[in-house]
Amino acid sequence: MTYKSGFVTVIGRPNVGKSTLVNNLVGEKINIISPRPQTTRNSIKAIYTEENGQIIFIDTPGIHQARNKLDKYMLEEAYSSLEGIDLIIFILDGSTYWGKNDQMIYDQIKNSKKDIIYVMNKIDKISNKELQKRQKKYTQKVGEEVIPISALNNKNIDTLLAEIFSYLPEGPQYYPEDMITDQIERFVFAELIREKIFYLTREEVPYGAAVLVEEVKERENEDYYIRANIYVEKKSHKGIIIGKNGKMIKKIGREARKEIEDLMQTKVYLDLWVKVLKNWRDKDNLMKRMGYK
Ligand SMILES: Nc1nc2c(ncn2[C@@H]2O[C@H](COP(=O)(O)OP(=O)(O)OP(=O)(O)O)[C@@H](O)[C@H]2O)c(=O)[nH]1
Numbered sequence: 001m002t003y004k005s006g007f008v009t010v011i012g013r014p015n016v017g018k019s020t021l022v023n024n025l026v027g028e029k030i031n032i033i034s035p036r037p038q039t040t041r042n043s044i045k046a047i048y049t050e051e052n053g054q055i056i057f058i059d060t061p062g063i064h065q066a067r068n069k070l071d072k073y074m075l076e077e078a079y080s081s082l083e084g085i086d087l088i089i090f091i092l093d094g095s096t097y098w099g100k101n102d103q104m105i106y107d108q109i110k111n112s113k114k115d116i117i118y119v120m121n122k123i124d125k126i127s128n129k130e131l132q133k134r135q136k137k138y139t140q141k142v143g144e145e146v147i148p149i150s151a152l153n154n155k156n157i158d159t160l161l162a163e164i165f166s167y168l169p170e171g172p173q174y175y176p177e178d179m180i181t182d183q184i185e186r187f188v189f190a191e192l193i194r195e196k197i198f199y200l201t202r203e204e205v206p207y208g209a210a211v212l213v214e215e216v217k218e219r220e221n222e223d224y225y226i227r228a229n230i231y232v233e234k235k236s237h238k239g240i241i242i243g244k245n246g247k248m249i250k251k252i253g254r255e256a257r258k259e260i261e262d263l264m265q266t267k268v269y270l271d272l273w274v275k276v277l278k279n280w281r282d283k284d285n286l287m288k289r290m291g292y293k
Helices: 016-028 069-080 099-109 128-141 157-167 184-201 236-242 243-262 285-289
Strands: 004-011 042-052 055-059 087-095 114-119 147-149 210-218 226-231 268-276
Touching: 004 016, 004 157, 016 042, 016 055, 016 157, 055 157, 087 099, 087 157, 099 128, 114 128, 114 157, 128 147, 147 157, 157 184, 184 210, 184 243, 226 236, 226 243, 236 243, 236 268, 243 268
Parallel strands: 004 055, 004 087, 087 114, 114 147, 226 268
Antiparallel strands: 042 055, 210 226
């Protein structure tokens, strides 16, 4: 059998279940999911690999009217993720009806001249009779077959996968099979922290420092908790980064937090830890997680 692979954009209005679908397919919680809309702030790649092929998913932020700088950035991200991809999956919400935002996205993706698979999600929320009715309505709107699924209950996902592969071209395995995401958002946070270390410390200290974001959590009061480890190569460097009475690490944390808050447009609690790890540059796994080849 030939090996097929390609880049697939998952698009749809906020809250239709894009992250749930991608996460369930890949089998691990990668993106931040919450019942509130617009939780996905970046296009995050998730990678699905099986014997005969590989699908690289781009999970786009929900498309909506831009209200602020961050919204605009998210919109650009969503549309720019259409470039250079092989297939679009347009997710519709089976528990509601065709809306203004669906129309807006439909017009845009139709323009892109890419292949599109239409999916109607959340069918677990409606009766069989209702399902058929809505599927018919959606089919009339888009003029093509609409695949009903429940991302939450993994219903009809095999059909969807087979459909995706039927569109993908013959291609290489782009990423190793044990790699499931490239975690763009975490990488950006880590880079912001690293940048502060560069500004605030001297000589070889910043060059021997690496940052890995270990945890990103949206809390009930709507702020973000971010925990990151700063790895240094020598004990003496740890002392410098922490500083007298923790002064330096507080300063690094304060300045990085301000920038992350600016990016996320919300309050952030940044929890920084400094750890000595000799020769971290030689540790393959760590390098991979940091986004270095
Ligand atoms: N009942 C039901 N709920 C679902 C299904 N798929 C997703 N949800 C729920 O819908 C909500 C939004 O899901 P997400 O996966 O975050 O939606 P999204 O489209 O990625 O949202 P944005 O990131 O805001 O664009 C969550 O509460 C999910 O649990 C489904 O198949 N059935």
